[in-house]
């Protein structure tokens with residue numbers, strides 16, 4: 001599907017509108033992007049995450065995770081990361097380069113945890129062992145410890161968007177920064 005958005009500002013606005021929708025609509029394809037991070041020894045790592053909140057004005061994306069997960073230590077060492085989104089409805093791929101800050105305490109984290117703690121997803125942050133650690137019995141992974149949640153909020157500040165639209169006859173691609181814009185060869 002080739003969209004009617006023509007000007008850079010129209011496309012930028014529509015990207016952020018779709019990101020906002022994705023954070024509220026569990027069926028939106030952009031709800032579950034891939035987050036790629038730099039790992040030790042020049043390696044890379046990537047995994048699916050849920051987009052929990054979007055602030056279009058601040059250019060911010062929010063993801064929740066277990067504070068013991070490898071991605072948290074990777075981001076602690078290299079805060080530059082990349083989200084990759086694909087929507088077949090829009091025929092849009094979006095790559096968002098971000099700088100991520102990790103929060104594990106404070107009023108913002110408490111407010112998010114208040115929401116999560118009443119949901120079925122709360123157990124994801126109460127597991128007895130850390131994500132990626134050896135698991136002798138997968139049947140017991142659902143067992144949560146009653147202790148403190150290992151809950152972390154990843155706040156990703158978008159620094160650059162790489163937008164690709166697949167059209168029937170024509171593809172379009174653009175690099176979008178806060179104050180600049182350029183068309184690229186797809």
Ligand SMILES: Cc1cc2nc3c(=O)[nH]c(=O)nc-3n(C[C@H](O)[C@H](O)[C@H](O)COP(=O)(O)O)c2cc1C
Pocket residue numbers: 032045046047048049050051063064065066069070071072131132
């Ligand atoms: C659809 C889907 C959504 C997921 N959402 C999250 C999420 O929001 N946060 C998260 O930490 N892991 C999420 N995961 C699990 C991650 O993909 C990953 O397996 C886990 O976080 C461990 O990643 P790491 O070892 O790179 O830290 C999700 C997985 C799937 C399949």
